[in-house]
Every structure is written in structure tokens, then in C-alpha cells.
Amino acid sequence: MEYKDYYQIMGVERNATQDEIKRAYRKLARKYHPDISKETDAEQHFKEVGEANEVLKDPEKRAAYDQLGANWQGGQDFNAPPDWDAGFEFGGGGFTGGAQQGYSEADASAYSDFFESLFGQGFQQSGARQGGFRQQSGFQSGGSDHRAKILIDLEDAMNGATRSISLRVPDVDAGGHVTTKERVLKINIPKGIKQGQHIRLGGQGNPGLGQGKAGDLYLEIEFNSHGIYHVEGRDVYLDLPVAPWEAALGASIKAPTPGGVVDLKIKPGSVNGSKMRLKGRGIPASSSSNSAGDLYVVLQVALPPAGTDSEKAAYEKMQQSFSFNPRVKLGV
Amino acid sequence: MVKQTTGILSGYILEDETRLTLRQLCDACAVRAEYIIELVDEGFIEPSGVERSHWCFNGISIKRVQTAKRLQHDLGINLAGVALAIELIDEIDFLRARLDRM
Known part of the structure; x- marks a missing residue:
């Protein structure tokens, strides 16, 4: 099993005061709290920090942990020495808390094997003294969500x-x-x-x-993010590329939708960003109290490259036919 | 580790489960009624119905109460702080979603 460097996890020196440990824990708890943090491994970090705090905040456990020595490195292969905890008594056992209130009162399974090997025994012994949790008459507790x-x-x-x-x-x-x-x-x-x-x-x-x-x-x-669509509530958005002449002259083109390919009429005089709504073609309703989303098709006018001579000639023809200044709004 | 496989399970969409009494909300979140009343006073969850005995909560209230409970417990902040934190988180989520589309 891997040795856990609780001081390193908390970002404090080995001689940190209990107040420093408390402050470090508060900071890290805010940073990695699964309800707040957007980091992908926030929950893992939060549990690690919670475990480190469980040991370091309790002077008894901290003293027991400290006497393993300062020469261990996080991640190093570790086995608890026999009778390592002689002379220490863990009053409340390894785990604190009963019914789960928050992420910090983690389930027993949330603690590492390392923690288990050091502090898990106290828990099991006190359980055995009481005759085991399940056998003890009258003891019951609801499971956590x-x-x-x-x-x-x-x-x-x-x-x-x-x-x-x-x-x-x-x-x-x-x-x-x-x-x-x-x-x-x-x-x-x-x-x-x-x-x-x-x-x-x-x-x-x-x-x-x-x-x-x-x-x-x-x-x-x-x-999962989708290559073609993006989703907002039950509405689905599709960016649909069209040729300049399709947008200007109107056209009947094919468009993908989550429900299959449809024929779409583009109105003459459409511009870049024109939005078309296909009613009810988004995500369907989940119950009678809500309604199906729509599919919005947003036209993206794509510019054909002028590669060949005849393509260049077509652009030159356009240049002669149009008095078009795309920068008119910029005053130049 | 033991593996356990069961048949196909169907649940409810929490946000669609629209009607919960005060009692049902307390049961679902394992909290006392006083706690829910405090959250209502804070404007953090909003029941329909004027009198307490006729209060009716929507499903997402379960999620909000549980989040409040965890934040309060794990980070040691009071209810007003929890309400503020969650409003800001909601706003960040909304802005992130907009950013993803750009």
C-alpha cells in the first residue's frame, strides 16, 4: 500500500500549528468541494484532503502518524510496523460521524487503505465490543444518499x-x-x-x-459534446453551411437533424446567421407537463475558394456586377 | 470486491417530479422541517401555496436542500452564505455554458 503524506496533501509544514492546519483545510475544502469545484477530479482531491484533515486535526492521531517518522515520501510502498500504535488510544475509533451530512463525513469506503491500516482497527474493535453493528438490538441508521x-x-x-x-x-x-x-x-x-x-x-x-x-x-x-449539434435545454442548434448563391437566390437543400435528414427550403435573400426554427424537432417532451424542444438551423454562408481560372473569372464577374462595400459600417 | 448486478431500474426525473409536501421534502433530504423553513425564509427554495400546511415544492428543491446541507456542513458557512454561493455557482454554470458555445 502507498504511504500518504498528509502534510504535503494539506500543503503545510510538519510543525504546523493546529490553527494552520484548520485554515489550510478550510481553503482546500472550498477549492475542491464537489458542489463548487469544476475540476474533473475534485471529489478525489476532496476526499484526500478530508482524510488528511481527519488525521491531522486530531492531536492523538496526528501524534501517532508523526511517530512513523518524517522520512517517508508520498506514494512510497508502506506497511504499518507491528504495534506501531502502542501507547495511543483512539477514543472515537477511526471514523467519525454517523449519518452522512456532507461530503466531508465520508463513507468508510472513501478512506485509503493506508488510513485503514493505521486507524481502521480502532473502529473494528469498538464495533466488536458492542457486539457488532447489525447484531446490536435497537440500533439502526438510514443509509446515505x-x-x-x-x-x-x-x-x-x-x-x-x-x-x-x-x-x-x-x-x-x-x-x-x-x-x-x-x-x-x-x-x-x-x-x-x-x-x-x-x-x-x-x-x-x-x-x-x-x-x-x-x-x-x-x-x-x-x-457528451456533439460534433454537429449543440443543446440548450430541449432546443437543439445546428450550424448549417450554405453557398452564397443558395443564401442569395434561395434553395432546397438537405439538412441533418437528430431525427434524420430533412429537406429544407432556404428563403431567397438569406444572410449569414439567419435562423430557421423547425418546431418540435429538438429533444422530445419528458412528461405531459413540458413540451418538445425545437431545432434551430443557423445558416453559415461559406465562401467557395477561387482555385481555377473559371472560378477566378466568376469572382471577377461578381466584382464588376456588384457595388458592394462590406466595410460600409466602419466608415471606410 | 463483490459484483452485484440487478435488472433494469427506472427512476424519476427529479425536475419533473413537481409536487412534494413539506413532509416529503424533509424525508427525501433527511432534515427537520425547521431547516426547510429557514431555507424558505432565506428565499433559497420557493414553495407554492401560502400556508405551511399547503406548501408544495418542486423536485429540484431536493437537490438544492441537499447541496445547502453539504456546503453548510463541509465548509462551515451559514445559510445566507450558502444561498449566495449557490446563486454565484448557478451564474458561473450559465456563463460557462455560453462560453462553450462560442
């Missing part, structure tokens, strides 16, 4: 889809030992779902203890 992000494609929202996701959940056995289980869930992605919406699966969160009921599972929907 579980949150996860799920990436889908525009097509999944158009048609509905099934996705498999894998969740790591803590499991406490009859002896009070905590292990991590992987649960694979197959989930229906309802047709009509939008970016940023959440699917709530009642009772699919972390299991409760005793008779306590399981928490809920919340899945946040995020769309």
Missing part, C-alpha cells in the same frame, strides 16, 4: 436508452468490518431528459444499518 454523474449522448435523450453504471458502496458485515462492494446497475435513461437534470432512484443509495432504510441514488445527466 449516493450521487453520481452519468454521460449520455444527444441521441439517448432523443430516443431514451439504457446505461450501465458501476458504483462502489461500503458494506458492513456482521463482525463490523467494512468492505467495498461494486454494484452494477442498469438504468433507463428516460426520453426527453435535459442536460443537468437528475434521475432519482429511491432506495438505491447506500444500504442502511439494522432496520434503517437505504438512501436514494441521484444521477446527474451530462451530455
Whole structure:
């Protein structure tokens, strides 16, 4: 297992005061809080910082950790020396907190093996003294909710889809030992779902203890970026390139839509940026309380290159025929 | 690690689940009614209905209450601070989405 340098994670010196540690933790917690941070590995960072704080904020645990010595490097292969914690007593056991209030009161599974090997024992022993969590009569606690992000494609929202996701959940056995289980869930992605919406699966969160009921599972929907379309709510936008003569003279052209290719009439005199609305051709409604989105086609006039002699001649002809100053608004 | 596979699960779209009573919102978020009332007073979640017994919350209130609870607990900020932080986060999200389209 890897040695964790909690001081390095917190960005403080080994001789930092408890106040300095508290301040460092507050700063890092704000930076990496999963509800605030947009960094992709924010949750991982936040858990690491939370684990470091769990040890360093508690003078007992900090002293025990310190006596491993200062010569260890983060990431180095580590095994806890036998009786390393002789003379220390961890009152509350390795884990603090019961029902989960926030990300900082992490599930047992959130702590690293390194933490487990040093401070996990206290937890298991105190559990055993009480006869184990599950066997103790009358003790129960509801399971915490579980949150996860799920990436889908525009097509999944158009048609509905099934996705498999894998969740790591803590499991406490009859002896009070905590292990991590992987649960694979197959989930229906309802047709009509939008970016940023959440699917709530009642009772699919972390299991409760005793008779306590399981928490809920919340899945946040995020769309993979699409090469052709971009999505705003249920409306879908398509930038459609057209030739100058198609825009100027009008034309009947083919355009892709998420529902398949359609024939599109371009009105004569269209300009760059002209917007056409295809009603109801965006993401469909998800329930009777909302309506289908629209597809907006935004014309992008593309300039044909003047490569051959006859193409150049055509541009020269245009130059003679038009009295067109594209910079008239600039006053030159 | 044990793998566990189940059948296909269907949930609700939280934002479409429109009607929640005060009691149901408390249950879903594992908080006391007083906490929800404070958040309503702060203007952070807005129920329809005037009297408390007729309050009706939309589904996204669950998400907002849970976020408030986590931020308050993890970062030690008060409710007014939580409300401000989340409004700013929403605005940043909106601006980022606009930036992505440019």
C-alpha cells in the first residue's frame, strides 16, 4: 500500500500549528468541494484532503502518524510496523460521524487503505465490543444518499436508452468490518431528459444499518459534446453551411437533424446567421407537463475558394456586377 | 470486491417530479422541517401555496436542500452564505455554458 503524506496533501509544514492546519483545510475544502469545484477530479482531491484533515486535526492521531517518522515520501510502498500504535488510544475509533451530512463525513469506503491500516482497527474493535453493528438490538441508521454523474449522448435523450453504471458502496458485515462492494446497475435513461437534470432512484443509495432504510441514488445527466449539434435545454442548434448563391437566390437543400435528414427550403435573400426554427424537432417532451424542444438551423454562408481560372473569372464577374462595400459600417 | 448486478431500474426525473409536501421534502433530504423553513425564509427554495400546511415544492428543491446541507456542513458557512454561493455557482454554470458555445 502507498504511504500518504498528509502534510504535503494539506500543503503545510510538519510543525504546523493546529490553527494552520484548520485554515489550510478550510481553503482546500472550498477549492475542491464537489458542489463548487469544476475540476474533473475534485471529489478525489476532496476526499484526500478530508482524510488528511481527519488525521491531522486530531492531536492523538496526528501524534501517532508523526511517530512513523518524517522520512517517508508520498506514494512510497508502506506497511504499518507491528504495534506501531502502542501507547495511543483512539477514543472515537477511526471514523467519525454517523449519518452522512456532507461530503466531508465520508463513507468508510472513501478512506485509503493506508488510513485503514493505521486507524481502521480502532473502529473494528469498538464495533466488536458492542457486539457488532447489525447484531446490536435497537440500533439502526438510514443509509446515505449516493450521487453520481452519468454521460449520455444527444441521441439517448432523443430516443431514451439504457446505461450501465458501476458504483462502489461500503458494506458492513456482521463482525463490523467494512468492505467495498461494486454494484452494477442498469438504468433507463428516460426520453426527453435535459442536460443537468437528475434521475432519482429511491432506495438505491447506500444500504442502511439494522432496520434503517437505504438512501436514494441521484444521477446527474451530462451530455457528451456533439460534433454537429449543440443543446440548450430541449432546443437543439445546428450550424448549417450554405453557398452564397443558395443564401442569395434561395434553395432546397438537405439538412441533418437528430431525427434524420430533412429537406429544407432556404428563403431567397438569406444572410449569414439567419435562423430557421423547425418546431418540435429538438429533444422530445419528458412528461405531459413540458413540451418538445425545437431545432434551430443557423445558416453559415461559406465562401467557395477561387482555385481555377473559371472560378477566378466568376469572382471577377461578381466584382464588376456588384457595388458592394462590406466595410460600409466602419466608415471606410 | 463483490459484483452485484440487478435488472433494469427506472427512476424519476427529479425536475419533473413537481409536487412534494413539506413532509416529503424533509424525508427525501433527511432534515427537520425547521431547516426547510429557514431555507424558505432565506428565499433559497420557493414553495407554492401560502400556508405551511399547503406548501408544495418542486423536485429540484431536493437537490438544492441537499447541496445547502453539504456546503453548510463541509465548509462551515451559514445559510445566507450558502444561498449566495449557490446563486454565484448557478451564474458561473450559465456563463460557462455560453462560453462553450462560442
